[in-house]
């Protein structure tokens with residue numbers, strides 16, 4: 326007997342965005358002395374002036390409740406209408422239950438399918454692509470996609486290659502049905518030959534096997550900065566171009582470009598090599614937010630819409646890339662102005 330298929334070929338769009346930035350602002354001047362650096366060097370090489378840091382007793386889920394509640398309110402839906410929660414993170418300190426289920430419990434979304442994805446700085450754009458496919462395939466009507474990190478728990482404040490880059494924050498969107506296409510095709514993939522370029526090691530098993538933090542160190546992010554920089558600059562421009570082409574538009578039809586906020590020089594280079602015209606607003610949230618991995622794109626989206634309210638409902642190219650190395654890009658219609 327043939328089984329039934331629930332595919333609806335339903336279009337979707339981002340209905341709303343919400344952001345949470347921890348209160349504590351950490352300027353470069355606080356970080357520089359620990360890594361023999363200067364505010365000037367950090368600003369010149371990355372564009373970062375300051376970043377936000379969560380309190381010690383503030384968990385990733387605490388922060389994500391704040392961002393998600395804003396997104397839900399702005400989308401004008403009830404919590405029990407959320408069918409699925411996709412939580413992109415690499416800094417949740419539990420393997421199970423997931424951050425998504427903890428968030429669901431705190432929101433009162435007791436029946437939503439809920440799970441975490443580990444795709445580092447591409448996690449949010451992976452999640453957006455998956456949410457659009459869930460809705461198209463009939464597996465969900467409303468999806469909460471969260472990108473959230475408390476990277477301060479997994480960053481060595483004395484590591485010259487990472488201490489000034491990584492930061493804390495959470496961004497969330499509600500994705501739901503739409504009459505027209507509000508999320509273009511996702512161009513995603515990986516370059517696993519470079520999977521040792523960014524790591525979060527050692528494994529917790531080291532501690533089970535009798536080693537101490539003194540022996541093997543705490544699991545912290547490590548990266549080969551130049552290698553990642555070169556890869557992002559050369560490999561991500563074609564991915565962005567493919568996403569624009571797949572959406573059936575040209576760069577001139579974009580109103581905004583919201584790339585992962587890894588380094589402002591990477592952003593500048595992508596703008597140039599992709600031929601993004603001056604008319605396109607480019608997100609530069611990195612200056613006051615640092616690199617928040619999976620949270621960086623929704624945080625930058627929220628800030629861009631605050632700074633430029635005319636961008637609500639206009640087309641933006643999103644491109645996420647990071648540890649794996651993995652990437653995903655899509656053109657989306659930015660959420661409408663909340664009521």
Ligand SMILES: CC(C)(COP(=O)(O)OP(=O)(O)OC[C@H]1O[C@@H](n2cnc3c(N)ncnc32)[C@H](O)[C@@H]1OP(=O)(O)O)[C@@H](O)C(=O)NCCC(=O)NCCS
Pocket residue numbers: 360361362363366370371446485486489548549550551552553554587588616646647648
């Ligand atoms: C990390 C990063 C900012 C370093 O910048 P860079 O220009 O590549 O720096 P380099 O490692 O080539 O070092 C250049 C010089 O600065 C020095 N330097 C390195 N880190 C420094 C620091 N934190 N402060 C001051 N000086 C530093 C080096 O010693 C070197 O000095 P030298 O020329 O006298 O030998 C840059 O590589 C980067 O942003 N990479 C991408 C990282 C990223 O996006 N990761 C996340 C991906 S999701």
